[in-house]
Amino acid sequence: MPVPTPYLRVDLERLRRNVRRAAEDAATARVRLRPHAKTHKSLDVARLQLASGAVGLTVATVGEAEVFMRNGCTDVLIAYPLWLDQDRALRLRDLADLGRVAFGVDSVEAAARAGRLLGGSGVEVLVEVDSGHHRTGVLPEDAGRVALAASRSGLPVRGVFTFPGHGYAPGEAAAAALAERTALRAAAASLTAAGVEVRLLSGGSTPTLSASLDDPDSIAGQPGAPERELRPGVYVFGDAQQWELGVVEPADVALTCVATVVSVREGHVVLDAGSKALGADRATWSTGFGRLLHDPDARVVQLSEHHAVVAWPEGGTARRPRLGELVEVVPNHVCAAVNLADHLWVQEAGGMRPWPVAARGANA
């Protein structure tokens, strides 16, 4: 029985290659990888990453941490400024029985509150620093103050982290990687000045990965230096955003949405993969709502819940897919597409095998 379209297809060979390449590059730079599991939400992919030398996983929510820690991962960072209530604190305490857990704080209030609810649990915190994305995180010079509040309230402070999300724009990756390491070093100095030891500088994203590994002033791996850790997520699969940012080639894209052409007219074809399969993400610099893996001229120009309208530039000569034909769509943002599916489908010798999206919807 064929898998009915639309479905997400994983190219296992490409996935393994993407995982291996990043692991090798990080090892060469003496940097630890803690891949962000929000991208794949899959125990199968997490196992590949951990087997390739990843130090642990990054997640965004307590719910994601629960899925991975209850299934064998013993070291998880929740790279998010949690605001704890009694219930979330209890859940974190339970996780601390399963392994090493840390999460983010970006205010004195959140740090002090977390200390009251979690003191003595073994759960650690990292101070989140704003390195230019201007979303969450404190200014580097304020990191010591937050770290001190955590430390005084009884919470072990592991170090500082940031997300260089401003690297998600054409030509901005190198500058964002530089801003990241500048901010992390300044934040570390702020902690040291406050009398809080810094054991870890954590950063990273897929667009900035290469620039971050290429730090000429790196002291990573030197005796006495804090650990340096990067948290890329999308690198395992790639997506149309990374393609358009020049971070991946189409030949690296390891996840596509297989869709059927259901309607054809003069100017376009319509696929049965809409925003409920691909996600509706579209950056200001994206050239469409998604692309076709095997046709670089094609663009998803209009997206509804169950319709992707695909068009081509005028005068193009590429063969248009016909009614009933299957095509592979590269989603703009693979994390969003994966979170909409119950399974990823992996081609194997004996047929298609489903990989459960174990942490799908684990938003809380």
Place this chain on the structure above:
Amino acid sequence: MPVPTPYLRVDLERLRRNVRRAAEDAATARVRLRPHAKTHKSLDVARLQLASGAVGLTVATVGEAEVFMRNGCTDVLIAYPLWLDQDRALRLRDLADLGRVAFGVDSVEAAARAGRLLGGSGVEVLVEVDSGHHRTGVLPEDAGRVALAASRSGLPVRGVFTFPGHGYAPGEAAAAALAERTALRAAAASLTAAGVEVRLLSGGSTPTLSASLDDPDSIAGQPGAPERELRPGVYVFGDAQQWELGVVEPADVALTCVATVVSVREGHVVLDAGSKALGADRATWSTGFGRLLHDPDARVVQLSEHHAVVAWPEGGTARRPRLGELVEVVPNHVCAAVNLADHLWVQEAGGMRPWPVAARGANA
């Protein structure tokens, strides 16, 4: 135990009122309602709609039809131009044992193919017509040709349908409703000319609902006239798009995403509801990625997977929510938000009750 944020909260009183109002307005206009269940994907909401006189449900996929028909709904229209393979044809045959099923065709090829795979099953088709949205559907004057292909291949033709999606823009609803009825009447004439009887004219959407019910030339309900049916979906809950289109007032919005303020700085606050809870939909005319139910000045100005950055116009005097406070976010597009959740949470006397999102992810 409180429900951890982010979660989707349903205001049952408002939901019931929205369902009742549409049912009464449709009855007055002698028009049948076949609400689109893609919005709620919920058996609980479907039961309210059917109890209020809805003639059946609309869905977008065979998978959604399966969920609703296996749970008591006996009349479903798949308002989508399916391209059938053996597997989908078998699934449709199984559904025909449970009740009345119809789906869309918008080409001679799809109609003929469906006839070969489904002839004698009792499954019916409607010809999809393009009334100006320019996505799927044939031109009205070509509808007879497609209907004839279906009919000749042994498929009963119920009539014609269209989706006036071009009504999803400020000030366009009345024109789109007019375009819809003009197109449906022209398509009906095309079927009649081809010798195919027209029993149903189906259209509708939430923005155009009021204008469609206000048709001065309506012959709905007159002896010998085809049935007139409308398929609104979003009306049950409302969302920020409908709010900004002027279709609903904030006091009508029956579904919100309850989120916690996790980070605060001078210019904005950050909530723990991101695109994985709200959906990333943003129309060109939307003023943000979502709004706060109780603060019309606030806008979600930046959205990541687990962060909604909320800001206010400069000089505004509204009180900003504080760290740890709960706020209610109105998603831009409620269909997308619902499809990301496993449950909707309904406040009842005894506490919060979960309603399963039974058809979540039923894309195929």
